[in-house]
Amino acid sequence: MSTSDxxxxxxxxxxxxxxxxxxQKYVGLKxxxxxxxxxxFRxxxxxxxxxxxYFKRFKMGEPILVDIxxxxxxxxxFKGLSPVLKNKDALDQYFISATLQEDKQYNPLEEEKCETCSGCGFH
Structure with missing residues (x-):
């Protein structure tokens, strides 16, 4: 994939x-x-x-990375997860929303880093 793709x-x-x-056809972002x-998600x-x-595994405030x-x-x-809603107009279509807050200033303390970190992306 080239850098423009x-x-x-x-x-x-x-x-x-x-x-x-x-x-991403199932994902909208606001x-x-x-x-x-x-x-x-629809x-x-x-x-x-x-x-x-997947999102039920997260605790409030837990770090998450997103690659679009x-x-x-x-x-x-992670900030929260909405309940699942069924689309009344479609046979098998549902909706759920995950709320995240972008962390532009995250700088982990030394003790927060993975003991065996090999570039996991969280630090």
Whole structure:
């Protein structure tokens, strides 16, 4: 992929390599005040269950990296997850939203770093 090409996937990265990759056609992004990012997922039920299960692993304020289309990691903190809603007009389409806050000033303390860090991207 050349430097001007943007991929089709969004990758959410939790520490220790627990990643979730999804085609961006299922993801909408809204930017709000105070660096708040709302990732809105519209997808079939089985895929929404995967999204929900992934984000339920996070605690409030936990760091998360997001790579949109291979453009590089965005450092964020997890802020919350909406309930799953069913689209009344579609047979098998559901909606869920994950709220993150972009962390432009994150600088981990030495004791926060992984003991065996090999460039995990969180520090």
């Amino acid at each position: 943007i991929g089709n996937n969004v990758v959410f990265k939790k520490q220790l390599g627990l990643n979730y990759e999804i085609d 930017m709000k005040e105070n660096n708040i990012l709302s990732f809105n 997808a079939p039920g089985d895929m929404i269950n995967e999204v929900e299960d 289309g291979g453009t590089g990691d965005i450092r964020c903190e």
